[in-house]
Amino acid sequence: MNSRAVPDTTGIAALVTTNPLLPGDESIFEVHPNEPDFPYLNIRTIHISRESDRFNPSTNLIGMIIYGYRGATDFYLNNRNCKIGHILIKRSDEMNHIQADTTHKKLFKWFFGQDLPPEFIAGGFAYQNGQWKYNALVFNTKQDIYHNNKKGMSLTEKQLLGGALSRLYINHRWQQDPNISVREIFSSNEGWQLFESVNTVVNPNRVDKVNKYGRAATIGVTGKYYCGDYLDVIRCSCCDGRCGPGNGCNCSGCMELDIENRRLPKGTLVNRDGAPASRSRIDGQTFYCGRPVLRRTNSCDGYCGPNNGPQCYACQALNEQTPRYKTLLNEYDYT
Ligand SMILES: [Zn+2]
Ligand SMILES: [Zn+2]
Ligand SMILES: [Zn+2]
Numbered sequence: 001m002n003s004r005a006v007p008d009t010t011g012i013a014a015l016v017t018t019n020p021l022l023p024g025d026e027s028i029f030e031v032h033p034n035e036p037d038f039p040y041l042n043i044r045t046i047h048i049s050r051e052s053d054r055f056n057p058s059t060n061l062i063g064m065i066i067y068g069y070r071g072a073t074d075f076y077l078n079n080r081n082c083k084i085g086h087i088l089i090k091r092s093d094e095m096n097h098i099q100a101d102t103t104h105k106k107l108f109k110w111f112f113g114q115d116l117p118p119e120f121i122a123g124g125f126a127y128q129n130g131q132w133k134y135n136a137l138v139f140n141t142k143q144d145i146y147h148n149n150k151k152g153m154s155l156t157e158k159q160l161l162g163g164a165l166s167r168l169y170i171n172h173r174w175q176q177d178p179n180i181s182v183r184e185i186f187s188s189n190e191g192w193q194l195f196e197s198v199n200t201v202v203n204p205n206r207v208d209k210v211n212k213y214g215r216a217a218t219i220g221v222t223g224k225y226y227c228g229d230y231l232d233v234i235r236c237s238c239c240d241g242r243c244g245p246g247n248g249c250n251c252s253g254c255m256e257l258d259i260e261n262r263r264l265p266k267g268t269l270v271n272r273d274g275a276p277a278s279r280s281r282i283d284g285q286t287f288y289c290g291r292p293v294l295r296r297t298n299s300c301d302g303y304c305g306p307n308n309g310p311q312c313y314a315c316q317a318l319n320e321q322t323p324r325y326k327t328l329l330n331e332y333d334y335t
Helices: 102-113 155-169 182-186 192-196 252-262 313-322 322-331
Strands: 029-031 041-042 046-047 061-069 076-079 080-083 086-091 120-128 132-134 180-181 207-210 216-219 276-279
Touching: 041 061, 041 182, 041 313, 061 076, 061 102, 080 155, 080 252, 086 102, 086 155, 086 313, 102 120, 132 155, 132 192, 155 182, 155 192, 180 182, 216 252, 252 322, 276 313, 313 322
Parallel strands: 046 086
Antiparallel strands: 029 041, 046 180, 061 086, 061 120, 076 080, 120 132, 207 216
């Protein structure tokens, strides 16, 4: 660990990170300084502080991901030991009584028992009214050489933080094991879209469930759940990249709600028309819904499957999207 102190400087530099989609070591997330004398800050593990509050979709939250203090990635601050990659998430309403001018400074003070020093390097995020938001500026000061003056978040930061939140925090897994490796996060694209959310108009009377990404989901004209968020893992050739909002394909979080809601057996998904479909018993691969929606020909009886022959277009889409729903097919607990 590099414990070099970062001296005062007014230089404001860019936060640059390696892109895990390019060849390279996917087990490390690097926070680069923009000036040559400053250390790289490397994250290998994300850890959710046990003092965090549990996720509840109707409660606003405030959070920070710690990168370092005075250039050190393992440090003591006011007798609190912290390491790079530690995440703290608290209910916003419980920070109200703390004296500081922003909610993130209140969060810092709640945890460390002192005001925010300029040498502290962290990213700030929040969950407000069902929407995840990131703001690199909240802990930024003019002395912080690791962040630039843009509020935005790089793709890899979205993958890192979105992946950690959806795979460790929102599902409450952190309460059993508070750690997840950067390698595991970057082994799938799950959660990258958490901070890409668009404000979708949702009729509150029709909000039935909250999916694993913490997004409110409603039932569309197909009878499937949709959250209006970005489709995860892969883009499909049939849609505009969004989960619904009224029809079409859904994200894996909403597909999970479809399966739960309909109490479907293991291996069954709901295609983009809203019909349950499962894989052929003959080849174990091809999805069929069994509906009479195809044209009858010499070689086709007009039914999609159920075990061989041509598929309807909605079941073809399921085969194309297997990477998105892989976790549901392999690991879903259908009890
Ligand atoms: Zn969705
Ligand atoms: Zn689609
Ligand atoms: Zn079909």
